[in-house]
Amino acid sequence: MSEVSLACRSLGLNCEWATHASSPPAAVAQFAQHAKCAHKMPELDAATQQRAAASARLLA
């Protein structure tokens, strides 16, 4: 099963947070949770969601 990783750093945030998830949407959902707590983004706007999804990297 493939996994994806997503890191704040790949979104241009100066933050060490990163996650692994089973799919890009799952990674984005985890990022949304983290962004709410750590970056005071109660909701991701569409552009940020798209950037997060694009930044979620498939791992072999």
Ligand SMILES: [Zn+2]
């Ligand atoms: Zn972060």
